[in-house]
Amino acid sequence: MRDVWITIGVLSAYTVAIKASGPLALGGRELPEQVSSITRLVAPALLASLVVYETFSAEGGGLAVDARLVGLAGAGGALALRLPMLPAVVAAAGATAGARAIGV
């Protein structure tokens, strides 16, 4: 249990500090255009990375292909039909659970 509380304490202090550092360093200044042409691409790069990471990450490191890929396809299908986030989330959970039920 000590490990748990140390982890929580350190992570919370660090997260507060790192979220504050960008706003503190930059103040209220506008970014130079060269910099904003980079920062506007941080969100798409990061989100694509998180999708890949959450789909293929294996317990204890490395890659794994399993039912999550079916879930991702379910979400992709729902979004391709221009459905909003909630049905896409339900489709993903349903597809993941279904694939797992048949042993994927």
Added chain:
Amino acid sequence: MSETTDLRGGIRAGLPLVIPTCALGITFGVLAKPVMGAVAPIVMSVIVFSGAAQFAALSVLAAAGGAVPAIVAGLLLNARFLPMGFAVAPALVGRPLARAAQGQALVDASFAIASRGDGSFDRGILLGATIPQAAGWIGGTALGVLAGPVLGDPETLGLDGVFLAFYLALLVAEVGDRRALLAAGLGGLVTLALMPFAPPGVPVIAASLAALVGLRRRRS
């Protein structure tokens, strides 16, 4: 400075995210209880308030990996808030302490929906949208801790698929032009290439370097 939505508008913009965030919170609560007990997961969701880092730290603790690797996993995943903080900084107002406080509203989903797609951010949406998400995340964690034994195995329910759909939906909304598509494609590829050997979190931070394609196009 361009106009910003008021806080109430921001809260409204964040409402559709409550259910996926709550489902994630439930998943975290269910998975964390056997490892951390009943109180620590809820405290963690309140004061760390970062799904990705919490799941990463939890998976290390669950494997009896110890505090230091658990902290490192969380630190690496949350390192993304540094470039994200620089990106939103021009939208924040007030004295340094006030801006640092507003920076605490930075979470993935609010960042994504507050992004106007031209490099600027809507402060009202950034701050407002985080409020319902905090409620969903903390409430969901508590629900997961309490209802875990009733719900059963979150993997059987496909709750981990919720995470994917959540990020994918945000990504689709974010990819508005070819450069954004290029950055997203590169980010995904970098992550996939690094995952087999890099420690947890590193592939995600390295992927944010894909945003540098913003520079390349400007010069050519």
